[in-house]
Amino acid sequence: MGFSIYDFSDFINNIHAFLIETFSPAIGNIIGMAIVAVCFLGFIALLGLSLVYIERKVCALFQQRLGPMRVGKWGTAQTVADIIKLIFKEPLMTKDSDKFLFNLAPFIVMIAPVMAISLIPFASGLQAVDFDIGIFFIVAVSSIGVTGILLAGWSSNNKYSLIGAMRSGAQIVSYELSVILSLLTIVVLSGSLQLSVIVESQREGWWIFRGHIPAIIAFIIFIVASTAESNRGPFDMAEAESEITAGFHTEYSGIKFAYFFLAEYVNMFIIAAVGATIFFGGWMPLHIGNIEFFNNAMDLIPPVIWFFMKVSAIIFLLMWFKWTFPRLRIDQMLTLEWKYLLPLNIMNILLMSLVVLTDFHF
């Protein structure tokens, strides 16, 4: 069983072959699936824990304070303590709320990121599913999440929640367009929707550099639109605590609230991962054309590390937004999308097509 930190495909294939040989193909497949599921669940839990901690520390950095410091070394166990607290909290429910939908909503919100995360290529060969419709699939499943938010707001039987849900519904549905179109801009360049192919196509350089102006515009639009789609500041109208208390999850407590919280962070990770994969070459090390020694030197750093470095950089950017900007108003936000981002985006796709047709890229 060959194991290399640079390429996981052999390792994964070997495990797969081993499972199928040891058991029958059907059972082997099921065991394989179970292993993948457990890995992802563990990863999501770890992701939630660490992102909450990182967010606190980054926030503290911007606010010139230390952040959590008491529980564990440098407060590292703070989120664990918080999770324990959330688990033991009483699950409250408002009078006359629709209990079935109220309990269902957090799970629907969770489904979308869990389905999307399976397509992310963490390193070469380290990808659970590799559909040829890759990006389209991610976009498709992430559109389910909004249903959960709408249900949560409606079934809470609280006017603040309802307003929050309406806001977030309008917001997510409109910004989804911009996210898709900005991703399509790069798809035009790479010629494929399949994530592994897109990563592979960036062997000679990341698209953000090779696609120059239209790619940079697309990246800016992507970052703005996906921040909005994940309901994070400065687009956190749906949970604007100073206006509508906590928006759609006002009435949630305990572990159900934790689900919404977790979904937000996993979503943030997916945005960062998709952004890194499409624009910054995913796990692909920094390559410049055919300069051999430079490329070889860069190849020494394992792809997983590259991937997580890029993802962290984008996550840091998203957190930076949240902790510096004031919140937009709902109508301003919709104006931004429909009047500025969307036309700009369509124009940008045309520009990119022109660039591709004339071969005016690196």
Next chain:
Amino acid sequence: MEEVAQNIETQEYFINMGPQHPSTHGVLRLMLTLDGEIIKKVQPHLGYIHRSIEKMCEKDSYQQVVHLTDRMDYLGCHINNEAVCLTVEKGLELEVPDRVKVIRTIISELTRLSSHQLWWGVMGMDLGAITTFLYGFRDREMITDIFEETCGARLTMNYNVPGGLMFDIHPNFQNRTKQFLEHFKKKLPEYDKLLTGNVIFTERTKGIGYLSKEDAISYGVTGPSARASGFSCDVRKKNPYSAYDRVDFKEILFTEGDCFARYQARIAEMWESMKIIEQLIDNIPEGEYKAKTKAVIKLPPGEYYQRVETPRGELGVYIISDNKKNPYRVKFRSPGFSNLSALDKMARGFKIADLVAIMSTLDLVIPDIDR
């Protein structure tokens, strides 16, 4: 088809904002009549922390009355104290020493600074920029430290007594105040960088919550909120008290009357406050820190009215005395109460998110409204 679209009436609905709501900054309840997210009507409901301070004053001696005023506008407590002391001194026809006047003015301005810092932080937070909150508190901390060293308390200071001050300033006072000024002069431009120049912020505040000068006067809106509409109402200029007649400062006036003007007015006021402190801090006259008063103060029968400029506007203290050791009637004309009355006028036609911006530029302190 068109006629149908015109005749469709959307259903208005009520929503209770408060008494427990993050952006009412206390227990204020607003009953909103909404059409979608557009505000049709705002009805404030007050009294959740009404303690009837005015009634309590009728049973207290004049020294005790001073203590109660701390609990009104707790962010401008020193100025509230000063208002009562000035009224009593007016009644006694007592001339306080120069030193007292200067120290009172310096601490008043420090109080104004600290109140505006807190307002700035909270304003940012109301608009979703949580970082400002901590910036505001970080700088405010230095002022409360100075207060703590001076009189032992950080929030409800009670430094004033009728006739002067409770005790003399700490020897460190001048140094620390100068240190603070130096520090804050660097930090205030940072405030501008973080919020004032931000596109989102200006979009959220410009043209929002317009209040005309006539309305400001008619509703009795005072303080920076009114000066942003062009109503020149700075008591420090109109009826100078303490040492305000000997310092040079500008009355900040804007004409736009929107949230952004109110925001700018307060930021500009912070610069003016620093200017005032700078002029006085090195020139604190020597002398007594307290004029001689009798242990039991009895005001000659009559009516005394004193106005002061708190961070929120004009505070009026109206004392009617019938020659007893406690006042016959005390009325506090609190700035927040009148400012709040204009909220409905300002908020109609705007959205919930704008209401939050309007409320934070009015800088309401609920105990000041409820008394």
Next chain:
Amino acid sequence: MTNEDLKQKILTIVPSADFTDPVYEFLNVTILPADLRKLAEQLNSDPDLSFDYMFCLTGVDWVTHMMVVYHLYSTKNDHTVVMKVKIDDRGNPEVETLCDIWKTAEFHEREAYDLFGIKFLNHPDLRRIFLEDDWVGYPMRKDYVDEVNIVEL
């Protein structure tokens, strides 16, 4: 306008105005409820007077009678007058509202109604402002007895 001029001017509007209260700082004029609307409208609209800013409104319980005190200021002419309305019917004091002239009066009159029980006729929304709607009595009156006495310990 000086206080003397103001006095003359007010006397032309309300001949029965009473200036016996000594001038502590501002000119005091005491009138009867019947004259209030007339005087207030004139004070506000007369260009020589133009009192456009009411900075204080309060009730006073003088045990023998009720009184509403209006502090008025003119931002244009920079003069101040204190208008007092003496209401003899202490049990059921009634006076015309001024909140259409000075909008700030709306809240202040509600406060006076809440704490003193002074009824302001034609007020658009005369409800208790601080206390609960079913509160019995008017706490700022001198004869108000509180069951749970916090004030007089």
Next chain:
Amino acid sequence: MEQIVFYILASMIVVFSVLTVTTRKILRGAVYLLTVLLATAGLFFLLNFNFLAAVQLTVYAGGIVVLIIFSIMLTSHVNEKLESTGNKKKFFSFIAVLAGALICISTILDYSFKEKSGIEIDTSMNKIGKDLLSYGDGGFVLPFEVISILLLAAMIGAIVLAKRETQN
């Protein structure tokens, strides 16, 4: 194993379809409908029609159901229940359902299912993309463009309607 998955999905579709029309809480109906649509997408995935499945997810689950939920949220309250329909209505709908079922079943029984022809149908994204824009044999450029124009017309219509309202 494919069969097991198929039966799970098929029974989901049947059960939730019935629930959709029988529930008296309108939003629950929408959620059941969402489940039906998701299960249908699952069937497409099972057939390896990935593109179709993703379209099903985006258009129906992400678009139409959200639209339905939106309109329900705007018009009804959380503890509202639909009144159960009268007997007459029940009777007629039963007949309609029966007729529909008969037609479906008879068509299915009449249809002679052919054996798998052996030629793998290429459902890759690449092929679909090229087919959509090709004007040769089996090309879809005409319907594609016609639909584009229809959508454009709808969009312009929507914008005109929205603009007119603001002027009034």
